[in-house]
Amino acid sequence: MKLPIADGPTVRKHTAYLVREHRGTLIGLAVLHTVAAVAGLAGPWILGRLVDAVTQGTTAGYVNQVIAIGVVAVIVQAVLIRYAQKASMIFGEAVFAELREDFLETVTTLPLSTVERAGTGDLVARTTNDVNRIQHAVRFGVPRLIVAVVTILLTVVASLLTSPLVAVALFVGVPLMVVVSRWYLRRASPGYQRESAAYAALNGTITESVEGARTVDALRLGARRRARVQADLREAFAAERYTLNLRTVLFPAVDFTFVLAPVAVIVWGGYMISTGHATLGAVTTIAMYAFQLAGPVWELIFWLDEIQVAATSLARIVGVKLVDSDREAGDEVPTDEHVVARKVEYAYRAGHNVLHGIDLDLRVGERLAVVGPSGAGKSTLGRMLAGIHPPTGGSVQVGGVDLVDLPLDDLRRHVALVTQEHHVFVGSLADNLRLADETADDEQLLAALAAVDALGWVESLPEGLATGVGSGGHVLTPAQAQQVALARLVLLDPHTLILDEATSLLDPRAARHLERSLNAVLEGRTVVAIAHRLHTAHDADRVAVVDGGRITEIGPHDELVAAGGDYARLWKSWQQE
Amino acid sequence: MLVTVRPLPLPDPGTPPVTGPGALLWWLARRQWGILTVAVLLGMVTFGCQAVMPYVLGRALDEGLTEGFGAVLLGWAAVMLGIGVVQVAAAAVGHRFDIENWLRAAFTTSQLVGDTVARSGHTITDELPTGEVVSAVASDALRVGEVYAIAARFAGSLMAYAVVAGIMLSTSFQLGLVVVLGLPVVAGILAFLVKPLQQRQAAQREASGRLTTLGADTVSGLRILRGIGGEKVFTDRYRTQSQDVRRTGVRVATTQSYLDALQVLLPGLFVALVLYLGAHAAVRGEISPGQLVAFYGYAAFLSWPLQIATQTLQATTRAHVAAKKLIKVLSVVPATGATPGTSSAPPAGSVLVDDASGVELAPGRVVALVSVDPDESARIATRMGRFDDVAEAGTPVHLGGVRLADLDKDVVRERIVVAEATPHLFSGVLGEELDVRGGNLEAELMRAIMIADAHDVLDSVPDGLAGDLPEKGRSLSGGQRQRVALARAILTDPEILILIEPTSAVDAHTEARIAERLAEVRRGRTTLVVTASPLVLDHVDDVLFVEDGRVVTHGTHRELLHRPRGAHQGEQAARYRAVVGRSMDEPAATQPGEDVEGAHGTDHLTSSSPELSDASKGVS
Numbered sequence A: 001m002k003l004p005i006a007d008g009p010t011v012r013k014h015t016a017y018l019v020r021e022h023r024g025t026l027i028g029l030a031v032l033h034t035v036a037a038v039a040g041l042a043g044p045w046i047l048g049r050l051v052d053a054v055t056q057g058t059t060a061g062y063v064n065q066v067i068a069i070g071v072v073a074v075i076v077q078a079v080l081i082r083y084a085q086k087a088s089m090i091f092g093e094a095v096f097a098e099l100r101e102d103f104l105e106t107v108t109t110l111p112l113s114t115v116e117r118a119g120t121g122d123l124v125a126r127t128t129n130d131v132n133r134i135q136h137a138v139r140f141g142v143p144r145l146i147v148a149v150v151t152i153l154l155t156v157v158a159s160l161l162t163s164p165l166v167a168v169a170l171f172v173g174v175p176l177m178v179v180v181s182r183w184y185l186r187r188a189s190p191g192y193q194r195e196s197a198a199y200a201a202l203n204g205t206i207t208e209s210v211e212g213a214r215t216v217d218a219l220r221l222g223a224r225r226r227a228r229v230q231a232d233l234r235e236a237f238a239a240e241r242y243t244l245n246l247r248t249v250l251f252p253a254v255d256f257t258f259v260l261a262p263v264a265v266i267v268w269g270g271y272m273i274s275t276g277h278a279t280l281g282a283v284t285t286i287a288m289y290a291f292q293l294a295g296p297v298w299e300l301i302f303w304l305d306e307i308q309v310a311a312t313s314l315a316r317i318v319g320v321k322l323v324d325s326d327r328e329a330g331d332e333v334p335t336d337e338h339v340v341a342r343k344v345e346y347a348y349r350a351g352h353n354v355l356h357g358i359d360l361d362l363r364v365g366e367r368l369a370v371v372g373p374s375g376a377g378k379s380t381l382g383r384m385l386a387g388i389h390p391p392t393g394g395s396v397q398v399g400g401v402d403l404v405d406l407p408l409d410d411l412r413r414h415v416a417l418v419t420q421e422h423h424v425f426v427g428s429l430a431d432n433l434r435l436a437d438e439t440a441d442d443e444q445l446l447a448a449l450a451a452v453d454a455l456g457w458v459e460s461l462p463e464g465l466a467t468g469v470g471s472g473g474h475v476l477t478p479a480q481a482q483q484v485a486l487a488r489l490v491l492l493d494p495h496t497l498i499l500d501e502a503t504s505l506l507d508p509r510a511a512r513h514l515e516r517s518l519n520a521v522l523e524g525r526t527v528v529a530i531a532h533r534l535h536t537a538h539d540a541d542r543v544a545v546v547d548g549g550r551i552t553e554i555g556p557h558d559e560l561v562a563a564g565g566d567y568a569r570l571w572k573s574w575q576q577e
Numbered sequence B: 001m002l003v004t005v006r007p008l009p010l011p012d013p014g015t016p017p018v019t020g021p022g023a024l025l026w027w028l029a030r031r032q033w034g035i036l037t038v039a040v041l042l043g044m045v046t047f048g049c050q051a052v053m054p055y056v057l058g059r060a061l062d063e064g065l066t067e068g069f070g071a072v073l074l075g076w077a078a079v080m081l082g083i084g085v086v087q088v089a090a091a092a093v094g095h096r097f098d099i100e101n102w103l104r105a106a107f108t109t110s111q112l113v114g115d116t117v118a119r120s121g122h123t124i125t126d127e128l129p130t131g132e133v134v135s136a137v138a139s140d141a142l143r144v145g146e147v148y149a150i151a152a153r154f155a156g157s158l159m160a161y162a163v164v165a166g167i168m169l170s171t172s173f174q175l176g177l178v179v180v181l182g183l184p185v186v187a188g189i190l191a192f193l194v195k196p197l198q199q200r201q202a203a204q205r206e207a208s209g210r211l212t213t214l215g216a217d218t219v220s221g222l223r224i225l226r227g228i229g230g231e232k233v234f235t236d237r238y239r240t241q242s243q244d245v246r247r248t249g250v251r252v253a254t255t256q257s258y259l260d261a262l263q264v265l266l267p268g269l270f271v272a273l274v275l276y277l278g279a280h281a282a283v284r285g286e287i288s289p290g291q292l293v294a295f296y297g298y299a300a301f302l303s304w305p306l307q308i309a310t311q312t313l314q315a316t317t318r319a320h321v322a323a324k325k326l327i328k329v330l331s332v333v334p335a336t337g338a339t340p341g342t343s344s345a346p347p348a349g350s351v352l353v354d355d356a357s358g359v360e361l362a363p364g365r366v367v368a369l370v371s372v373d374p375d376e377s378a379r380i381a382t383r384m385g386r387f388d389d390v391a392e393a394g395t396p397v398h399l400g401g402v403r404l405a406d407l408d409k410d411v412v413r414e415r416i417v418v419a420e421a422t423p424h425l426f427s428g429v430l431g432e433e434l435d436v437r438g439g440n441l442e443a444e445l446m447r448a449i450m451i452a453d454a455h456d457v458l459d460s461v462p463d464g465l466a467g468d469l470p471e472k473g474r475s476l477s478g479g480q481r482q483r484v485a486l487a488r489a490i491l492t493d494p495e496i497l498i499l500i501e502p503t504s505a506v507d508a509h510t511e512a513r514i515a516e517r518l519a520e521v522r523r524g525r526t527t528l529v530v531t532a533s534p535l536v537l538d539h540v541d542d543v544l545f546v547e548d549g550r551v552v553t554h555g556t557h558r559e560l561l562h563r564p565r566g567a568h569q570g571e572q573a574a575r576y577r578a579v580v581g582r583s584m585d586e587p588a589a590t591q592p593g594e595d596v597e598g599a600h601g602t603d604h605l606t607s608s609s610p611e612l613s614d615a616s617k618g619v620s
Helices: A008-021 A023-040 A042-056 A060-108 A112-118 A121-162 A164-211 A213-218 A222-274 A280-322 A378-385 A408-414 A429-434 A442-451 A455-459 A478-492 A508-521 A534-539 A557-563 A566-575 B021-031 B033-065 B071-120 B123-127 B130-171 B173-220 B222-228 B231-283 B289-301 B303-330 B374-383 B409-415 B430-434 B442-451 B455-460 B478-492 B508-521 B557-562 B570-580 B592-602
Strands: A339-349 A352-361 A367-371 A393-398 A415-418 A496-500 A526-530 A542-547 A550-555 B352-354 B359-361 B366-371 B397-399 B416-419 B496-500 B526-530 B542-547 B550-555
Touching (some): A008 A023, A023 A060, A023 A121, A042 A060, A042 A121, A042 A280, A042 B231, A042 B289, A060 A280, A060 B173, A060 B231, A121 A280, A121 B173, A164 A213, A164 A222, A164 B130, A213 B071, A213 B123, A222 B033, A222 B071, A280 B033, A280 B289, A339 A378, A352 A378, A367 A534, A378 A415, A378 A496, A408 A415, A408 B222, A415 A478, A429 A442, A429 A478, A442 A455, A442 A508, A478 A508, A478 B222, A542 A566, A550 A557, A557 A566, B021 B033, B021 B071, B021 B130, B033 B289, B071 B130, B173 B222, B173 B231, B173 B303, B222 B231, B231 B289, B289 B303, B359 B526, B366 B374, B366 B570, B374 B542, B409 B416, B430 B478, B442 B508, B478 B496, B542 B557, B542 B570, B550 B557, B550 B570
Parallel strands (some): A415 A496, A496 A526, B366 B526, B366 B542
Antiparallel strands (some): A339 A393, A542 A550, B352 B359, B542 B550
């Protein structure tokens, strides 16, 4: 299952909303930048006045006056730019912070079933790559774009004011530039995205080679890994060559426009002077404006390109908001702690049922082991029993209420699931545990750790519970991470616990010891343990054998062994004594 | 006039000097001498054209316009247009050469890093963090390339500066001197101000990096958060850090806005000074109005070459740092096979002997290795596959009497394959990833999949054998990953196959099937399996039991199970039974505290590697 990506209209709607939200600030910024840009037009104007003055004869006093105006204009422009840039960047920071915080909030409220099925890879990519990709556009792009547009418009206006007849010559190259820029911008985004994808693939290849260096050596995969790097570089080169070819068209077309413009101004301006419609100074001013326009126009094209790329990232970020809720909480309250599954069916793809009408009546306080071959549907059954996915057929109820009708906070107090997943969060070990119960004190945390046999290693940590763990901190072994996950469950203390291979990363003997001490703490709780080690089954009150999406055998260990079915055969071969 | 860029990557990246960053950068430059020279020439043409433009404009105004509309004006206009066209063409072609220079250097270094990683084995991870090696390709290689891309513009800038200085000094010595000496002062002041900005930018990048880590951390653990709660704690934490980033951003904005303002103010005042001096000179009749325009143009234009000079300086510094990091990666020496083998290979069917433990693999036997400490048996098995030549000096392993370290490494890897407890699955087409030696037919792949009982994998991967396996086999469950790795190892079909805990993450049903089929397919082929699972032990020809690093007894699994305590080596057999026994009544052999220690010591030998974990993703 893939997470949605917003379409064009949705992204535009979202952007329009952002603009509306900040209309006041945006207008203020535009005004500041406009005034700054006006001051920036002084240079060529002064030059023109001086040229005229010198040609017509003037005094040193007049020159000083004009220069003084210029100096004032430069100082005013500098001061305005100081405020305009600062305000724009602060605005960009604020909008971007709002955007990313809003995004993370949405992500953390995604429906359980979406999180379970979409996997975390795509979400991590959106949280890191996509958020980072739009930051450049929001922080710098939007302000620079405003500046560029304002500067271009004002320069044109100033030229027209100086001498409308001469200024017409400025536009001689514009059709060519517009046509080529549009041609370029349509192709640029996919081109640059292909480039970053190619480099991401190369980095991925190197990461894999490094992380799997041992396997590369053992299986003599060196030549393959080299070939993979070559292939990635070939793709990167093809992507680079494509964008290079695009630029080979764009650059000369735009550059040529700015070569043509001053030449046209001089020729046409010369004609206008000869007919008495313009002064030498006016022509000089407009010729200088023609040179000055190149900067903001290049900036405009560059940012349009960047903003297009950012828009595709924004589509992925806004897309997360489009996930529909998978359940609607009702207000029924469970009457007891009795969990019952009736005729449960589940299909990840329509028509491919993984579970075929499972009936399971969990006795309150019992310990049920679920065994069976890989792919039999054990984990899916576990998720149904924990209320993660709404079943496609049948129902799972607690105290007479469908699990998926319970508000999430209530659901967690009734049933909780721990899987093999052993992510350790960045923070202290205590932080990692308090997720389950914010109010727990250190005593309670240590008791929970003791229940999962973890006290020994926790006490030997440099700072005990306060030790920083997770990425960049003290590295917990996968087995220790599993113990932390189980300790969390002890703190959460629901009446029914689903453990899906929750001790599989411990060595068999430690796992068995852990299960025994955990059982002591969970006395009276209902525990469903999905396991591949048969000692778990041996120690349980009942054993359910799942095969092909059905429960084929269920009963106490001794009875199943005596019955001589599948389980008995398996037990014998495993036991061998 | 497209200039064809020579395809990259080059077939052979060559052998770089790793003596120092300067040597590496020079070596790269020499390898692309030709295109570097062309790029530099084109850069000089481009900048030369730009440099003379204000001069031509001034002449056009003076001579063309003052004499009225006519041939002279059109003549100067044609000259401007001509120079402009040359400049545009040179810039476009020059850009292609700049990019080619950049790519050539960057790709060559990336290739070199790729080659190093492909042959280094575990030494690379022993010596450097993964992130550092990846950033060698992701950023260092690109940084090194930048120097060669900017070289042309730098050369052009130098020339433009010289040309403009020449023209100005000859027109008006005083004014020329002000421009030529004044601008570097302005550029120097601006460059000086860049330092605090860069510091604040670095602080923001760091805060931003922490935020990204935090976001990724939250999302990676989202299943846990959604399962048991705590989302609020994490969104609050993210928000706090996000606001922290915003604040560092505001600090950057403050410095940046001053710099932006100064970038307008200083050159602006400088131009005003030039205009002031120039206008007075013009009033006195020392220079013409056109020359005044030209001076204005020079003053405005010259800040551009100065900017490029500053950029070049920064790029060179960065490249130097990057080259230093690259050298660290490129000078990694593999732990095995760093030098060619000295002995010729013994004939096929030779005995493989580990001297220290006394483990002997006789040709054609399927043998299991059992130890109280699973780490110990894994160590012995790994040793027999030669993974560290230095260490082997102390614990020699002989194949047909020849020390493994004296053999050609390729021969050892060809004949002996060790599949470790935490094998790595690579992304790619499933069929190709299974068939690492190549040349196996689909029927053979299917047979290996059957032996490893991995049929379900073909359903989990869309398109089966032709489907794509994601990085680390992430879409598979822990058990599935282990079985894929086992099928891969079986397909290498070596003379001697060593498997370490090949079935630790699979359920008993599956393990029973694999054990039987594995023993059958390796029947008559030398095989060593490190395991303590009775399901597997029951199917092997011989079981070696190791204590304190030495084989203390051996026999078939059944014989060892039933050997009386009083018999020869009966005590050892009893201890063997304690290790492999599944008796439910037998108390845990160690105290709880030690038990947990045991969990640390052995967990990488059971199913605990990251590759073999999160089974929950296996369905969908």
